Amino acid sequence: xxxxxxxxxxxxxxxxxxxxxxxxxxxxxxxxxxxxxxxxxxxxxxxxxxxxxxxxxxxxxxxxxxxxxxxxxxxxxxxxxxxxxxxxxxxxxxxxxxxxxxxxxxxxxxxxxxxxxxxxxxxxxxxxxxxxxxxx
Amino acid sequence: xxxxxxxxxxxxxxxxxxxxxxxxxxxxxxxxxxxxxxxxxxxxxxxxxxxxxxxxxxxxxxxxxxxxxxxxxxxxxxxxxxxxxxxxxxxxxxxxxxxxxxxxxxxxxxxxxxxxxxxxxxxxxxxxxxxxxxxxxxxxxxxxxxxxxxxxxxxxxxxxxxxxxxxxxxxxxxxxxxxxxxxxxxxxxxxxxxxxxxxxxxxxxxxxxxxxxxxxxxxxxxxxxxxxxxxxxxxxxxxxxxxxxxxxxxxxxxxxxxxxxxxxxxxxxxxxxxxxxxxxxxxxxxxxxxxxxxxxxxxxxxxxxxxxxxxxxxxxxxxxxxxxxxxxxxxxxxxxxxxxxxxxxxxxxxxxxxxxxxxxxxxxxxxxxxxxxxxxxxxxxxxxxxxxxxxxxxx
Numbered sequence: 001x002x003x004x005x006x007x008x009x010x011x012x013x014x015x016x017x018x019x020x021x022x023x024x025x026x027x028x029x030x031x032x033x034x035x036x037x038x039x040x041x042x043x044x045x046x047x048x049x050x051x052x053x054x055x056x057x058x059x060x061x062x063x064x065x066x067x068x069x070x071x072x073x074x075x076x077x078x079x080x081x082x083x084x085x086x087x088x089x090x091x092x093x094x095x096x097x098x099x100x101x102x103x104x105x106x107x108x109x110x111x112x113x114x115x116x117x118x119x120x121x122x123x124x125x126x127x128x129x130x131x132x133x134x135x136x
Numbered sequence: 137x138x139x140x141x142x143x144x145x146x147x148x149x150x151x152x153x154x155x156x157x158x159x160x161x162x163x164x165x166x167x168x169x170x171x172x173x174x175x176x177x178x179x180x181x182x183x184x185x186x187x188x189x190x191x192x193x194x195x196x197x198x199x200x201x202x203x204x205x206x207x208x209x210x211x212x213x214x215x216x217x218x219x220x221x222x223x224x225x226x227x228x229x230x231x232x233x234x235x236x237x238x239x240x241x242x243x244x245x246x247x248x249x250x251x252x253x254x255x256x257x258x259x260x261x262x263x264x265x266x267x268x269x270x271x272x273x274x275x276x277x278x279x280x281x282x283x284x285x286x287x288x289x290x291x292x293x294x295x296x297x298x299x300x301x302x303x304x305x306x307x308x309x310x311x312x313x314x315x316x317x318x319x320x321x322x323x324x325x326x327x328x329x330x331x332x333x334x335x336x337x338x339x340x341x342x343x344x345x346x347x348x349x350x351x352x353x354x355x356x357x358x359x360x361x362x363x364x365x366x367x368x369x370x371x372x373x374x375x376x377x378x379x380x381x382x383x384x385x386x387x388x389x390x391x392x393x394x395x396x397x398x399x400x401x402x403x404x405x406x407x408x409x410x411x412x413x414x415x416x417x418x419x420x421x422x423x424x425x426x427x428x429x430x431x432x433x434x435x436x437x438x439x440x441x442x443x444x445x446x447x448x449x450x451x452x453x454x455x456x457x458x459x460x461x462x463x464x465x466x467x468x469x470x471x472x473x474x475x476x477x478x479x480x481x482x483x484x485x486x487x488x489x490x491x492x493x494x495x496x497x498x499x500x501x502x503x504x505x506x507x508x509x510x511x512x513x514x515x516x517x518x519x520x521x522x523x524x525x526x527x528x529x530x531x
Contacts, residue, residue, distance in 0.1 A: 025347070026493075026501040027354040048501055050312065070343060072427060072527055075317045078264070081190025085226055085262045095346030100321050100339060102192020103209065103216065104223075114350040 013121060015040035017128050020065040022046065022053040022079070023093070024072055028113075032066055032093070035117040036124065048072075050079050062088045063128035066120070069094035069101075077102055089127040093120070144280055151179050152287050159295035166206050169195045172267075172292040179288065180281045182269040184250070186210050187296070188219040189265045191312070193320055209324045212248040212270075214240050215255075219266035222255040226263055228286055229255040233274045251275075256286050258293030265293050348384060352377060362490040372491075375441055376434070382407065383433030387426030394423030394530030397432075397471070401458055404436045410449045410456075419460035422471050423530040428522060431502045432473075438491040439475055439518055447516050448477035454515065455479055462524065469524040470505065477515030484511040503528050 019041050023029040029046035036043050044060055047053040049071050057065075057079070065083050067076045067090050080090040081104070092101060095113045109123040155175045162168040169187065176182035177199045184198035188210065196207040196215075210216055214234050221239055222229050231253040234240040240253075250270035254277055257263035267289040277285070318339055322332050355376050363369035382403055386395045401417055424432065440449075448454030460473040485492070492509060499507040499520055505528075506521040522528050 024502060025351060026498040027358065028347075028350050029501070031350075031354045031357070046501075048504075070314045073314050074312045075191075075314045077191050077317065078312050081223065081264060082262045084190070084224055087224065095343035095350070096339060097342060100318065102317070102321075103194060104188055104190060104192055104220065107220075113346040114353045 012040040014124060014128075017041040017063045017124060018044060018060055019124055019128075020044045020047070020053065020056055020060075020062050020083075020088075022048075022050070022065065022071065022076060023068040024048045024070075025068075028068075028115075031117070032115065032120065035120055036066075039121050041124065050074050050076060053079050054082065057083060057086070057088075062086075064088060064124055065090045066124065067092055069096055077105065080105060080108075087129060089129075091120070091123045091127055144283060148179070148280070148284050151175065152284065152291070155288055156291050159291050162295055165193075165195070165296055168292060168295045169197050169206055170199075172288065172295075173197045173199045175288055176269050176285065179284050180269065180277070181271070182285070183272045184270045186212070186215050186219070186268040186270065187265055187292070188216065188223070188268075189296070190223060190263070192317060194324075208320070212250055213243045213245075214248050214250055215253065215268050215270065217243045218253055218255045219268060222257040222266045223263050226257050226261055228257070228282065229253070230277060230282060231255070232276045252277075254282060254285050256289035258290055265296065267292055348380070351380065355380070358490040358493075372441075375437065378407065379404070379434055379437035380430075382437075383430045386429050386433065391426050392530075394425055395429035397422040397424055397460060397473075400424070400429055400433055401436060404433065404440050407437075408440045408444050408449070410440065410444060414449060414454065415456045415458070417458045419458075419473075420462060422460065422462070424522070425528055425530060428503050428528040431498050432520070432522065435495045435499060435507065435520065438494045439516075442491065442516065443477055446480075447482070448480050451480055453479045463521075464524070470521040471524060471529065473520040473522070475516070475518040475520070477517065480515045481513060482511045482516055 014036060019036055021029060021032050021036070021043055023032060023046055029048070033043045033046055044056050044062060045053070047056055065088055067080060069076050069092055083090055089108065090105070091109045091111060092105065093111045093113060093115050098110045101108070101110060109127060111119060111123060158171050158175070159168060162171055169185065173185035176185055184196065187195040194208060194210045196210045217240060218229055218231060229239070231237045231240055234244050234251060234253065249272050251273055252271040252275040253268055255266055255268045258265045258267060269285050318336055322335055325335065327335050356373060359373045359376060360369055363372055386400060386403070397419065398417065398421070405415055443449040443456055448456040455478055457476045458473065460471055463470055463472050495509050495518060496507045499505045499522070503522055505523050508519050510517040
């Protein structure tokens with residue numbers, strides 16, 4: 001019961017957060033989206049490729065983005081750069097080692113696959129634009 | 137600081153027009169960097185040129201250095217910091233003295249020769265690169281200097297992306313390809329030859345293993361959600377993990393040649409001991425890319441499991457026909473696979489299970505195709521369309 005209680009207590013941790021999810025595996029994408037929605041976030045996507053992610057990015061004022069690195073053999077860093085140019089931080093969820101991230105993104109939050117969903121929620125909270133503004 | 141009005145001279149225009157021509161003739165990225173650094177030196181006595189691309193690539197070069205000493209990673213924290221700033225702000229940054237500018241003051245503890253910087257983001261409102269001109273001495277660049285360096289930086293940025301696209305004629309998106317990026321990471325580690333190849337294989341393998349573990353975890357979770365008993369849970373999970381293992385083995389066997397659709401179908405039927413007289417398969421040779429084979433393999437597994445438990449393969453009179461053909465005369469050419477069970481009355485299920493998601497949702501999401509499961513009076517039918525694209529099919 002205590003577990004159920006803790007889930008309810010933190011239920012709306014991410015309420016009002018707009019999070020873009022880009023991940024090419026259907027079930028992993030679904031898992032990420034479900035974990036974020038459970039905490040009250042509004043998920044944009046999921047997108048399975050860079051092109052779709054780019055289209056979704058252009059339409060919304062996002063708080064942050066959760067990005068898989070390897071999307072059908074295409075890497076996500078160009079998109080991450082475009083997101084950054086809009087002031088949107090990216091969280092990288094990948095099977096690659098953190099050491100492989102380009103230096104330009106070494107300050108981003110990195111989550112190792114399989115993703116720890118609690119860490120994911122925390123990362124989204126930390127990276128979101130609305131929370132960063134409150135801190136400033 | 138830019139009190140003097142910008143007044144580029146004829147000499148500046150000449151230098152810039154020469155720059156365009158020279159940069160256009162460069163054959164490699166390194167040549168672009170070298171030419172650009174030399175021009176910045178000539179125009180504004182710049183000591184070094186550094187480029188950070190959002191793709192992660194980096195170049196650092198000081199004219200005067202030997203031609204082969206272009207560094208592929210930038211060690212200066214100040215330059216990295218200001219590149220990130222310029223990319224985010226999408227505007228040029230002028231730092232006359234890194235010790236006095238509040239953007240850089242706290243980053244000057246590392247080793248850097250740079251004292252003064254002009255950092256230009258390239259690519260308009262969504263920059264793809266930041267180009268830094270650095271001087272070893274404090275310097276207050278005038279408005280003309282900034283204008284000239286901005287023009288030079290933009291020409292350099294364009295030349296760099298041109299090189300990127302030209303060196304890879306068969307892969308137009310190579311600048312965004314994972315193998316390219318890993319190659320750059322390997323270069324940054326200073327690896328060569330066998331060691332480099334080994335390192336790349338380990339990176340790819342690590343990625344694959346962790347990804348598969350992620351998929352397994354979601355299989356475990358979703359199967360638990362939709363199973364009514366421990367026995368059913370165990371049986372379903374075992375079947376799905378075995379199917380995943382099979383499709384992985386297929387995908388890795390000869391990644392370049394692709395996976396034969398016929399072999400994929402046969403393997404699934406054999407795994408369920410369902411190959412004898414009850415099943416007919418027919419179709420032209422089709423070779424699937426590893427990812428497409430993985431996705432389709434899992435869907436075929438679910439279809440076969442259901443057929444064995446409740447469908448055409450569960451009774452003596454039922455039979456199953458699996459055919460596929462290339463449909464070229466349509467707007468979005470595809471391979472259409474039809475799964476037709478006959479001789480078994482079926483009723484639509486009362487709830488939507490995980491198995492159905494595996495059949496109907498993964499193909500549209502992962503392969504941009506279509507998949508429809510139909511419960512006909514005589515048996516289950518499934519129509520799967522896999523777009524005939526380079527991502528899915530080996531020509």
